[in-house]
Each structure stands twice: as structure tokens, then as C-alpha cells.
Amino acid sequence: MERVDMLFLGQPNNPNGVQYPVETLHRLARKAEITGTILVVDEAFMDFIPESQRQSLAPRLKEYPQVIIIRSMTKFYAIPGLRLGYALGRPELIHAMTEKQVTWSVNGLALIAGEACLQSGENFEQETMALVSYERERLTTGLEALGCERGILIRSCAMYLGLGERHVRFAVKDAEANGRLLETMENVMEPDTTTGLKAGGQNDGTAIL
Structure with missing residues (x-):
């Protein structure tokens, strides 16, 4: 220094x-x-x-x-x-x-x-902390159940020291956004029964992957 x-x-x-x-x-x-x-x-x-x-x-x-x-x-x-x-x-x-x-x-x-x-008081802080804690656990559990440990590129983290392009960055948001993320990833990672490969969903403008 x-x-x-x-x-x-x-x-x-x-x-x-x-x-x-x-x-x-x-x-x-x-x-x-x-x-x-x-x-x-x-x-x-x-x-x-x-x-x-x-x-x-x-x-x-x-x-x-x-x-x-x-x-x-x-x-x-x-x-x-x-x-x-x-x-x-x-x-x-x-x-x-x-x-x-x-x-x-x-x-x-x-x-x-x-x-x-x-002026929002302690209730807002407590409710926010409880929401984030619950949704973080729900999101983590859901992603682990899908086998999403690596290899799915959402956003490149190559710019962060110690991370690379195979690292994924997620944010814990509200219940609707987190549910949408899990549902979209489940659709994206659903195996194609004809080829055995991972298939992507249709792009209807709502998918985030």
C-alpha cells in the first residue's frame, strides 16, 4: 500500500x-x-x-x-x-x-x-431479511435438485478475479422471479427423449436463459 x-x-x-x-x-x-x-x-x-x-x-x-x-x-x-x-x-x-x-x-x-x-421501522428490515433468507434457501435447493452445479452459462463471470466463464451469477429476488428462474432452468435442462441431450425451451420472449 x-x-x-x-x-x-x-x-x-x-x-x-x-x-x-x-x-x-x-x-x-x-x-x-x-x-x-x-x-x-x-x-x-x-x-x-x-x-x-x-x-x-x-x-x-x-x-x-x-x-x-x-x-x-x-x-x-x-x-x-x-x-x-x-x-x-x-x-x-x-x-x-x-x-x-x-x-x-x-x-x-x-x-x-x-x-x-x-421510517419503515424494524418490521420492514425483519421481513426483508426473512424473505431473502427463505428465498435463498428455496432457490439453492431447487437448483441443486436440477443438478445445476456448473456448465450452464447465464452471465459470464470471467471479469471477476478467481472466477471464469463457467461460473454463474444468480441474484435472490422475489418469489415470482425465483420461481420463474427455476421453472425456466427445469425446461432448459429437461432431457430430449429422442436424443438424450439437454434441450432448450422455446424463446417466447419470457425465458431468461
Whole structure:
């Protein structure tokens, strides 16, 4: 990090959802202070992690003058078009960011939506966490039952370090979307009784594979 001005780190990582141990984050934060590197920890998906399992520097952020945590409200609250988020950091670091902030960086509609999200209360958070947990398990179980362990190209993950074109990226969405995915994959992977080969379904504009 000696010659690095700014280091971005996804926590949890996208697309595999893995978290770096908090001890690793503390070690990087201390190193950043020595080298003068700004450590930006992207916690856009942290809200989907149960609070007891979160590996975050947020509780001890005041100890690290070189660390900024950025979070998104568009993921958990499903408002992607409004581009709303916030940053956590030492006052002097946030002030320096504010001086570079462009005019009208957040529009009025996004602010109204953000306030509504924050007023949604614990029920929304609990229901969302329960839904994602249930649908993730249902989706995983369904895909495993279809034998979908590898070899079906949905979207190339070759751009991700450590992954390749034979890796598939799925998102846990609502029940209807997840059901549609499983149904489509079942149709695509249904053996052709005449050839014994895997046959693809008709393209009626609704298939996602």
C-alpha cells in the first residue's frame, strides 16, 4: 500500500457475498494510516447480513482517520433508480469529501424516498431479511435438485478475479422471479427423449436463459 493513494474493498464481496474477517480490516486500516492510503470499504450489501454476523469497522471507525465506509440504500430498500447512499468516517475526512461534493448530488425525490425508508421501522428490515433468507434457501435447493452445479452459462463471470466463464451469477429476488428462474432452468435442462441431450425451451420472449 506504500504507493497506493486509495484502496477500495467490497465488504461483503460482490458477487460471492463473502466477508473479510474484521481482523483483516483492522490490519488494513492500521496499514493505511502508516502509508497515507485512503481505505474505502464498500458496504453496499451489508444490510443483508444479520447484524450478529457483520464484519465491519463501523463500531470503531473513530480510531481510523484514513477509513471511509460507503453504504447504499438502493439495494436493501429496492430503490435502485434513485441512487441514494451515505458515507461514514472521521469528521475531517467527511468534511474534505463535502468540499468536493457536486451541487445537487442527491435529488429531492431520492431524499423523500430515503426518509421514508428510514421510517419503515424494524418490521420492514425483519421481513426483508426473512424473505431473502427463505428465498435463498428455496432457490439453492431447487437448483441443486436440477443438478445445476456448473456448465450452464447465464452471465459470464470471467471479469471477476478467481472466477471464469463457467461460473454463474444468480441474484435472490422475489418469489415470482425465483420461481420463474427455476421453472425456466427445469425446461432448459429437461432431457430430449429422442436424443438424450439437454434441450432448450422455446424463446417466447419470457425465458431468461
